[in-house]
Amino acid sequence: MRAAPLHGTLYTGRVIVTIDGVAASGKSSVASGVARALGVPYVSSGLLYRAATLLALEAGAPLDDARALLTHLRAHPLRLEALAGGNRLWAGERELTDELHSTRVDQGVSAVAALPEVRAWVDAQLRALPEPFVAEGRDMGTNVFPQAGAKFYLTASPRVRAERRAQERPEDVPAIEAALIERDRRDRVQSAPAPDARVIDTGPLSLEGVIGTILAALPARSA
Ligand SMILES: Nc1ncnc2c1ncn2[C@@H]1O[C@H](COP(=O)(O)OP(=O)(O)OP(=O)(O)O)[C@@H](O)[C@H]1O
């Protein structure tokens, strides 16, 4: 049997690609583009951490109290709708998606994500999703899906990332840059390239350039 390129094929039965990286390096935009090219959904793991943080903030729960957070999560089951075009996050009938990228969630999420109990809860949600999909986050290739067939880790300088993010947010570039550097520092424990990941500096590349680089690097599969 001849090996055929993966592009455009619906690859069944396992996670295809993990895309990890630093904050605002383009993970969700790139994962969405790769997933659409492959005809599969993508999964944004960060949305689960963001939703846990939002619910805790709304409840006035301390962000370092794992027991209180998990009690709250069990009382408000979250549902990640993993679509190729964009993920949506629900708490019961309420959609949280548009509230998850606020500055206050950005500032609190690393503390929540540092709690081992919360990480175990998120990992269980992710591993229960039906494969195949493209997974993006911080530890998809190292911890959650170490068996993935292809792994990538995106980087770019804080200034480049801040300039991109400034197109989406009202804050100025230096303020965004400082917040990104701080979030990277807090996330360092849970964010590292897998030994078998390809690291891509997205700084000199367009979004389409990064997506094309990943698609071109995917292993062929048996037809
Ligand atoms: N290579 C690129 N060239 C130009 N713009 C890009 C590139 N990659 C991403 N962007 C833009 O940068 C911004 C941040 O991208 P995105 O939200 O996908 O990053 P992220 O890593 O998922 O962020 P976060 O970690 O905060 O969830 C978006 O406006 C996106 O369109």
Ligand SMILES: Nc1ccn([C@@H]2O[C@H](COP(=O)(O)O)[C@@H](O)[C@H]2O)c(=O)n1
């Ligand atoms: N696998 C992951 C994914 C995310 N986090 C934490 O969530 C925050 C938000 O994630 P984004 O991808 O939306 O930026 C991130 O800053 C981490 O604190 C994580 O720990 N592991």
